[in-house]
Amino acid sequence: MSKPIYVLSGPNLNLLGAREPEIYGHQTLEDVQRLCEARASALGREIVFRQSNHEGELIDWIQEAREKAAAIVINPAGYGHTSVAILDALKMVGIPVIECHLSNPAAREAFRHQTYVSLAATGVVSGFGAASYELAVEAAAGLTRPAAK
Numbered sequence: 001m002s003k004p005i006y007v008l009s010g011p012n013l014n015l016l017g018a019r020e021p022e023i024y025g026h027q028t029l030e031d032v033q034r035l036c037e038a039r040a041s042a043l044g045r046e047i048v049f050r051q052s053n054h055e056g057e058l059i060d061w062i063q064e065a066r067e068k069a070a071a072i073v074i075n076p077a078g079y080g081h082t083s084v085a086i087l088d089a090l091k092m093v094g095i096p097v098i099e100c101h102l103s104n105p106a107a108r109e110a111f112r113h114q115t116y117v118s119l120a121a122t123g124v125v126s127g128f129g130a131a132s133y134e135l136a137v138e139a140a141a142g143l144t145r146p147a148a149k
């Protein structure tokens with residue numbers, strides 16, 4: 001089995017389902033995890049799915065992913081717009097990084113139009129609700145498909 005895809009979520013995403021459902025939808029983060037697991041499994045892959053409200057913990061996991069993951073899917077949430085430290089960590093990983101957002105930040109307030117994470121991302125998936133995560137997992141799997149024997 002190839003290395004897993006790390007699926008990391010940033011602050012306030014633990015409250016998905018209750019948090020501004022008109023923007024982020026009614027599905028919980030557990031629902032999103034199940035969708036990602038199903039999509040990964042259909043592609044013969046595994047995921048490691050984690051959420052933290054703490055910048056340093058996210059950075060620890062990104063550093064861990066350098067050794068242990070095939071690719072990273074990350075919804076940095078609010079930290080995407082503020083964290084140079086997360087950008088710096090992502091620039092060190094040497095594996096594909098897929099940035100994902102439930103909403104389409106480009107269609108929202110001006111302060112959401114740019115993320116630091118995008119500077120280190122292989123690609124970005126935004127605006128499809130929970131399906132953004134599934135599409136990001138699919139992209140990560142495609143970019144790191146093990147070579148056929």
Ligand code: DQA
Pocket residue numbers: 011012075076077078079100101102103104105112
């Ligand atoms: C978000 C968009 C961010 O602007 C916001 O701060 C979030 C969630 C999204 O998934 O749409 O927390 O990353």
